[in-house]
Each structure stands twice: as structure tokens, then as C-alpha cells.
Amino acid sequence: MKPLRFHPSTDKADEVKSPRLKNTVEKIFSTAGIAVNGHHPWDIRIRNENFYARVLSQGSMGLGESYIDKWWDCEKLDEFFFRILKYEIDHQVRQNPSLMFHALGSRIFNMQSRARAFQVGERHYDLGNDLFRGMLDNRMVYSCGYWRNAASLEEAQEKKLDLVCRKLQLKPGMRLLDIGCGWGSFPKYAAEHYDVEVVGITVSEEQAVLGTQLCRGLPVEIRLQDYRNVNEKFDHIVSLGMFEHVGCKNYREYIKIVHNCLRDGGIFLLHTIGGNRSVTSVEPWMNKYIFPNGMLPSIKQIGKALEGLLIMEDWHNFSADYDKTLMAWHDNFERMKSRYDEGFYRMWRYYLLSCAGAFRARNIQVWQIVLSKKGVQGGYHSIR
Numbered sequence: 001m002k003p004l005r006f007h008p009s010t011d012k013a014d015e016v017k018s019p020r021l022k023n024t025v026e027k028i029f030s031t032a033g034i035a036v037n038g039h040h041p042w043d044i045r046i047r048n049e050n051f052y053a054r055v056l057s058q059g060s061m062g063l064g065e066s067y068i069d070k071w072w073d074c075e076k077l078d079e080f081f082f083r084i085l086k087y088e089i090d091h092q093v094r095q096n097p098s099l100m101f102h103a104l105g106s107r108i109f110n111m112q113s114r115a116r117a118f119q120v121g122e123r124h125y126d127l128g129n130d131l132f133r134g135m136l137d138n139r140m141v142y143s144c145g146y147w148r149n150a151a152s153l154e155e156a157q158e159k160k161l162d163l164v165c166r167k168l169q170l171k172p173g174m175r176l177l178d179i180g181c182g183w184g185s186f187p188k189y190a191a192e193h194y195d196v197e198v199v200g201i202t203v204s205e206e207q208a209v210l211g212t213q214l215c216r217g218l219p220v221e222i223r224l225q226d227y228r229n230v231n232e233k234f235d236h237i238v239s240l241g242m243f244e245h246v247g248c249k250n251y252r253e254y255i256k257i258v259h260n261c262l263r264d265g266g267i268f269l270l271h272t273i274g275g276n277r278s279v280t281s282v283e284p285w286m287n288k289y290i291f292p293n294g295m296l297p298s299i300k301q302i303g304k305a306l307e308g309l310l311i312m313e314d315w316h317n318f319s320a321d322y323d324k325t326l327m328a329w330h331d332n333f334e335r336m337k338s339r340y341d342e343g344f345y346r347m348w349r350y351y352l353l354s355c356a357g358a359f360r361a362r363n364i365q366v367w368q369i370v371l372s373k374k375g376v377q378g379g380y381h382s383i384r
Contacts, residue, residue: 021052032083042079046072064285064354068346077350078327081357129210132183134336135329140183140214143241143271144322144366148384153328156321161189164238166383167314167370168267170194174235177201177261179227180242184211184220191218199234201225203245227257236267243272244294248280251297251305259309259373268310268371272297273322275364290351296364306371313380314370319359322366326356 026036035043046052048071054062066072074080132140137157145156146163164186168176172195178187181200184207190196197219202208203226211222227246237258246254258268275296281287282294306312330352337345358364370380 018053021056022049025052025055028089032087032089034080034083041076042074042083044072044074044080048072059284061284061288064289064350067350068343070342070346077353078330078356078360081354082360083357085358085361085363129183129206130339131336134339135332139185139189141185141240142182144273144318145325145328146318147321147324153325153332156325156328157185158189161186162193163383164240164269164271164368165190165194167269167368168236168238170196170236172196175199175233177230177232177234177237179230179237179239179258180245181207181211181222182240183207184215184222186238186240187211187220187222188215188218191215191220199223199232201227201230227254230257230261232261233263234261234266235263236269237262238269238271240271241273243270244291244296246297247293247295248278248297248301251301255305255309262373264373265377266373267313267376270302270367270369270371272302272367272369273364274298274302274367276362286351289347302369310371310373311375312369313372313376314368314382316368316370316382316384317365318368319362319365323356323359326352326359330356 022036029036029044033042037043037045048066048069051066051071054066054071056062058065132142136142137145137153139154139157139161141157141161144160145153146160147156148159150156150159170176170190174194174196176187176190176196176198178198178200181187181198181202182204184200187198187200190198198221200211200215200220200222202211202222202224205224208222208224215222227242243254262268273296275298278298278300279295282291282296287294303312330349333348333352340348355364359366370382372380
């Protein structure tokens, strides 16, 4: 697999070497304890003096693209982003008008419509199974692990899968729906350990093909299907790390579909990354290079979508565990460095470590939310 090399374009008008611009950037970074060309592993080292104009005019997009272009480096990118987000210095840099247009467009248009549903599968999850096989655990779980009493990524992911099964109160013979099943890690685990039947859906052709192979011989069906095309009844429903692709304009419809597909007395477990503020679009660099059309839901947005349809039984936040998970993925990816060209390597490293820093700073969260249609009789007992 040879990932495409990205060549971000630069605005030539921004390429102005100015001591004033450099001083401005140095002052902004210093509020987070980051020095330009300093000696700490989280300090930023500038290779191209045009960096200052680019990052001031283009914000996070300029920061990310200039890293891919090798205009700057940092030994500990995760710590660099932890400091940027902890001290909120990202709010001090203005956004390029074209990026503001993107944010405005996402307010007006449905960026996660049926017509666009398969874009994230084609551009991210279909990059190649070898990439994800090498980066993830043996089960290929592409969501946060549960690190309580876990000493490795393998243990953390197995504990997370079992945690989900116990929260769903699985019993032999039950029929489950997994929305966004990936390569079939949860369907396979649940079928093997809890003797249940599972239908998994994904918008990635690569995931559907490999997931079907990995689940062969088990009562598991992996489908290439958008969630809006599901119209069947299930005892329980689960979604692990897919809700980030739904979009705020579709949250209510998504929950209505879950409500319609869930049998009375059933449980829906929603595992999602979440934001501390309500937004309508994803961070621009992440949208362009990693997860097109994605966005992180807030508690307010999820609550509004649930109102009158599902009852919240349990809300579990274990965000710090995603920091550990991402660092483990990064360690695995580093061992595959020689397989990829430098552009792809820097882009993927930036993605993994910037996300780790964001979770470390508690800028973003990961939630497991247990929901029911009419309330669990006798009360739901939280499981940790």
C-alpha cells in the first residue's frame, strides 16, 4: 500500500519574513511554556522563517500543513499540543477567511448527507488494511481502549469489548446491531464470548471485506451499509466510535432510527468522542486530511437528540484512556515508518499525537452512554 503524498498549497502573499510576526508567535507560544527553537522536547524548532506568517494567517490549518511540509519540528508533538490546548492558545490565532467559509458552509449544508456518507470510508478507512493491522491491536479495534488493570493495548481493547458486552447485559441468542462495526472486532468478540448473533454495518468496503473474513464461521453478518438504510428489529444496539461521522444535522434522525430498530426493553450503548462545546464542523486540518465531514458532538447536542426518544441510564467518561490508546497506536505506527513516504508519515504522526495531546489536556472526551427506550425496569446498575 502506497498512501498518497499530500502537497499543501501555500499563499505566496503570506510568505513575508517579519520580525514582528515572529515576535507575535513567540509571545503566543510562551504563554503555554513553549519556546521557539528551545531545548525542551515540547519546544518548536523552526526550519522555514515563513512559518510565522503562515500560522498567523491560516491558524490550525497552517500549523498542520507547515508540519507536513517540514517547516517545523517538535520532538514531543503530544506534549506540544497538550500545552497549546491546556492554555487555549489556539484561540489567539485568527482564522483564514476560506476556513471560516468552510465552517459557515457546514452550518448551512448537511455535510454528512446520504450522498456523502461513504466519503470517510473511502478516504480514511480504505487507506489499506495493512496500515491498521500494524497500528492497532490484534483484534483491530479502532476506538478507545479501557486501561483499568490493563498493561498493554491488547488487554485494554479486550477489556473494553467485554465492558461493552456487560453493559449491554448480553444473553445467548440475542440479536445485536453494531453501527460502524469497523473490521468486526466487537461482533466477533460478542459472538465468541456471549453466544449472540450480530449484524455489523460499515461505510468502508475494505472493512466489510476483511471483517467478513475475520468473522467467518460465526453468527455475524458484516454489511456495507449506511445507518439510514437499516429497518429491522434488534434486542440491543451498539455503536463504538462512529457517531463522530453523523453530524449535528443528523443526530435526531440517527436516534430515531435507533429507537425504531430497538425492541422494547433493549439497550443502546453509544461510545463516542465528544467536545466540551457545541460546534457544527470539525477542526479544519482534521477535516481535510483525516476525517472528512466529521464533527464531535457535545453533551447538549446529544441530549437534544435523545429527548422524548431514549432514556439515559448511564454516562461513563474515561477520556484519559484515549491518551494511552493513541500513544500505543503511535508506537506501533513508528515501527512501520519505513513503509511510507515522509509526507504521509508526518501527516499520520501529527494526527495521532495531536489527538493524544487533546485528550491529555481534557480538550476532548470519550463517553460511553447507556440508553433505553422506556427505562430499565428496577433500575440500571452502572458497570465499570
